[in-house]
Amino acid sequence: MKKLKLGGYLPGDSLIHRLDPRTKLLGGLAIIITILAVNSWPVFVLNTVLIFLVVYLEKIDFKAVLQGVKWMWMIILLSFTFQCIFVKGTPLVVIGRLIITREGLYLGVLTFLRLLILYLSSTILTMTTSPLKLASGLEALFSPLRYLKVPVNQLAMLISISLRFIPTIIEEAEIITKAQKSRGAPFSSAKKLVRLQTGMAVFIPLIVGSLQRATDLATAMESRCYTGGSNCSRLKKLNFGRTDLMALALIAASCILPLFCFHGRFWQVPR
Amino acid sequence: MPIIEIRNLSYVYHPNTPYEKKALDDISFTVGKGEFLGIVGSNGSGKSTLIQHFNGLIYPELGSILVSGQDTRDKDFREQLWKKVGLVFQFPEKQLFEATVFDELAYGLKNMGLAAAEIEMRVDEALKSVGLEPEQSRKRSPFSLSGGMMRRVAVASVLAMKPDILVLDEPTAGLDPEGSSHILQAIKKFQQDKGVTVILVSHCIDDLILLADRLAVLDQGKLLAWGLTRDVLAQENLAQYDRLLPDYLKMLFDLKKRGWVINTGLLTVEEACQEIAKILRRDGT
Numbered sequence: 343m344k345k346l347k348l349g350g351y352l353p354g355d356s357l358i359h360r361l362d363p364r365t366k367l368l369g370g371l372a373i374i375i376t377i378l379a380v381n382s383w384p385v386f387v388l389n390t391v392l393i394f395l396v397v398y399l400e401k402i403d404f405k406a407v408l409q410g411v412k413w414m415w416m417i418i419l420l421s422f423t424f425q426c427i428f429v430k431g432t433p434l435v436v437i438g439r440l441i442i443t444r445e446g447l448y449l450g451v452l453t454f455l456r457l458l459i460l461y462l463s464s465t466i467l468t469m470t471t472s473p474l475k476l477a478s479g480l481e482a483l484f485s486p487l488r489y490l491k492v493p494v495n496q497l498a499m500l501i502s503i504s505l506r507f508i509p510t511i512i513e514e515a516e517i518i519t520k521a522q523k524s525r526g527a528p529f530s531s532a533k534k535l536v537r538l539q540t541g542m543a544v545f546i547p548l549i550v551g552s553l554q555r556a557t558d559l560a561t562a563m564e565s566r567c568y569t570g571g572s573n574c575s576r577l578k579k580l581n582f583g584r585t586d587l588m589a590l591a592l593i594a595a596s597c598i599l600p601l602f603c604f605h606g607r608f609w610q611v612p613r
Numbered sequence: 614m615p616i617i618e619i620r621n622l623s624y625v626y627h628p629n630t631p632y633e634k635k636a637l638d639d640i641s642f643t644v645g646k647g648e649f650l651g652i653v654g655s656n657g658s659g660k661s662t663l664i665q666h667f668n669g670l671i672y673p674e675l676g677s678i679l680v681s682g683q684d685t686r687d688k689d690f691r692e693q694l695w696k697k698v699g700l701v702f703q704f705p706e707k708q709l710f711e712a713t714v715f716d717e718l719a720y721g722l723k724n725m726g727l728a729a730a731e732i733e734m735r736v737d738e739a740l741k742s743v744g745l746e747p748e749q750s751r752k753r754s755p756f757s758l759s760g761g762m763m764r765r766v767a768v769a770s771v772l773a774m775k776p777d778i779l780v781l782d783e784p785t786a787g788l789d790p791e792g793s794s795h796i797l798q799a800i801k802k803f804q805q806d807k808g809v810t811v812i813l814v815s816h817c818i819d820d821l822i823l824l825a826d827r828l829a830v831l832d833q834g835k836l837l838a839w840g841l842t843r844d845v846l847a848q849e850n851l852a853q854y855d856r857l858l859p860d861y862l863k864m865l866f867d868l869k870k871r872g873w874v875i876n877t878g879l880l881t882v883e884e885a886c887q888e889i890a891k892i893l894r895r896d897g898t
Contacts, residue, residue, distance in 0.1 A: 514707075517702060517707075518707065518708050520665065520670050521700075521702045521705065521707075521708040522708060523670060523695065524668055524670065524695050524699070524700040524702070524771075525695065525708075525720055525721035525724060525770065525771065525774070526695050526696065526721055526724030526725060526774075527720075527724065528724065542710065543710050543720070546710040547707055547708055547709060547710050550710075550756065551707055
């Protein structure tokens with residue numbers, strides 16, 4: 343495991359790292375909804391500026407943030423090109439039979455920004471929030487569902503445990519793969535059936551190990567009196583502070599205000 | 614001529630990220646043919662990373678490793694290396710997956726492309742060598758065995774492949790004395806009968822002191838000491854790593870610190886007793 347996984351948590355102590363997970367979840371959601379629902383220029387410009395401000399503040403190497411986007415660029419560029427070519431309207435540039443229209447260019451740039459912001463906002467969330475914080479943030483946000491008899495605590499525990507064990511299981515899979523390779527397991531065989539059988543040589547021990555670990559974990563939790571109720575307290579309380587309020591205000595300003603000011607008026611797509 | 618030659622080997626996990634960790638730092642030593650080498654180090658000293666270099670699971674980016682004279686950076690050589698270098702991972706019972714003990718042992722042999730008769734013979738031989746009765750255990754499911762028996766099956770599955778070099782990562786961790794002596798005896802016998810090179814990793818010198826011809830001591834990715842077991846134990850700088858040492862050696866180093874002129878290159882408690890008695894007699898008369 344020499345390379346880090348795309349969007350994996352990178353520990354740090356930046357302003358963005360220290361924000362409450364609820365702020366980041368709500369903020370990210372707000373930006374995504376705005377970007378998907380609105381078609382006007384100022385909203386896009388504001389949100390793009392906002393997201394790059396966040397990237398600047400999180401103090402993670404920008405290259406690391408864009409590490410996984412190599413294939414994303416393909417999608418982004420393709421959709422940009424198709425929008426430019428296939429949208430009918432006022433011709434802007436004519437190259438032989440290809441006609442790039444003003445409307446097409448406009449929609450192309452919008453799609454480009456839309457995909458970029460979608461990618462960045464979700465990546466920033468997972469890169470700056472530890473899985474446990476993310477789970478407690480989700481629990482806090484979903485807690486009103488308690489009144490509908492949804493077992494929010496248990497669901498949150500489920501999410502935390504799954505997130506917690508993903509790296510462990512990946513590591514174990516790597517070790518078992520290496521152990522089977524040391525016994526000559528043909529992982530790169532040309533025959534599909536052989537490759538499938540070899541996969542089983544990793545899959546079976548992995549399942550056996552996971553079941554064993556789940557049993558042990560259940561015993562360990564029960565011996566510490568875990569009963570799945572809502573009476574569990576937390577070691578680290580979520581703390582919604584002034585920075586969080588400011589961050590949410592900023593996001594609200596860039597997401598909601600432009601709706602009232604510009605939507606449906608002169609910045610709309612010309613039809 | 615050495616069968617494994619390690620030259621200035623370094624290895625870094627997750628380079629250029631906050632998780633960056635130097636697992637191995639400029640390590641050089643050699644392993645002779647037919648030798649029993651013990652690698653000692655505490656958790657995180659780089660032992661497990663080092664041994665994965667021996668059978669080509671990891672290949673060096675800085676420095677190099679030659680196995681029987683060939684460089685493991687050569688991809689074709691590296692991919693065939695598992696036939697020559699048998700690697701038993703830590704807690705190898707976690708890798709068991711076949712329906713019967715026989716199939717489990719035959720897995721590596723089938724991958725080597727051996728004939729059925731040869732496989733039968735080798736499976737029985739390997740089971741006997743780790744103290745399991747072939748008739749009783751062949752048809753059993755490996756998952757129905759006790760932890761110690763599963764470990765023995767896993768070790769046997771590598772022994773059956775008859776590698777030229779056998780590498781084991783803490784093969785006795787968490788076993789009772791009976792289980793560990795079965796495994797250690799099988800390993801020693803394997804080395805003596807077949808002239809095989811054995812590399813055994815442990816976090817405690819105690820396990821290795823009587824088995825190993827040579828010791829290599831690792832600490833935080835650096836090679837602290839390497840040489841004949843007695844020479845390594847006689848070294849001054851080993852004292853500061855006393856968490857790796859057995860009790861009687863700790864005492865010898867302690868006496869040395871208090872000004873005794875004492876040889877610490879001793880392998881057993883009896884030798885230590887004699888050495889202390891000798892010094893007391895000399896000082897008394």
